[in-house]
Amino acid sequence: MQGDTDRLPFITERDQLPEDQHEQYDRIADTRGRVRGPFGVLLNSPPIAGRIGHLGSYVRFESELSGAERELIILTVAREFDCRFEWVAHEPLAREAGVDGAAIDAVLDRAPTDELSEPASFIVAYVRSVLRDNAVPTALFERTKDHFGTRGITDATATIGYYSMLACVINAFEVVPEEGPSPW
Template sequence: MTPMIIRKAMLAACITLTSFAVAAQDRLPTISPADYNAEQAKAAEEFLAARKTPVFGPFEPLMYSPNLMNLARGMGDYLRYKPSIGNTLSELAILITAREWTQDYEWYVHYPIALKAGIKKELADRIALGQVPEGMSEDEALIYQFAWELNRNKRVSDEAYAKVETRFGKQGAVDLAGICGYYTFLAMELNMARYPIPGDGKLLPRLESAATTGKSK
């Protein structure tokens, strides 16, 4: 192979890689409402009626599948706002899930919500670092253990399950698993889409591994 052919091959490879990188940064750009098709426009109207705000955040990439977006919104209407375990503990489970998936936008949105709901800053910051929080309340500790095990091990131990069921009932256990599952779904979509965080946001630390043990202290 001559030097000229080698140079041409290298140039072609660079162009291909550059094109791929550009495309990867813009996988699912937000669709302008002016460009909605009929199905998307209907989904956006239903979203506005339910949430009292236009489509935003994780629902923007989901607008490429408007029926999925609205079904996801409906599930979120309950799990985000009316879970049987209460909003404070729900936010704790959301933070754990966002950390496990290293989902920057979920963390950007829910970190201040969690603090406002009553989660201590020190607790949330340790989760962000992949560390086991210290000084949790009894309720926080059992929610943390359940959510951590489910996210990390894809299972929940008998001990962790029994504590949640005893405290919150079977509905509480189902709702808690649902919260973890719902925000895992959103994290997958956002990570796949490479959905950006606003300019004032900070990325979660990129960890080689999260907490080595889920046992709370």
């Protein structure tokens, strides 16, 4: 899923950048297999692309979160921002990581989380609370922290922020996936 946009140049090759910026391109391509999605437009500012890529490597590949927890957070962020690219890219990864189909459907449909099993119920509720209310009720925060621990809830919250930033980039620059039907 490469991605494409008509709003800005979409950087797909390292020689589209000045030679002194090839290192930024190479780091992004090395950690992700290639440059795609939001990084194709972020490379219009190589220094910011490099910094975002570095953070993303930790969030995606090194954080305390399990794959299922991370992917459920990402899908919830994608849906809250109606970010089609993020959804199409991560929905299969969520299934591969073991996220229950009922949780994916609830996120997609913006359905209540009461019927979901734990930890999906409070993970989705936590993400929605951060993004919709700009606050988290104490009981939900404590339940989520009990599950993740101090470092884990910090990683989870930073993951919400990171994928929110990417959703803003993707939506503003209208980056669309090459494949996959619109989920909504």
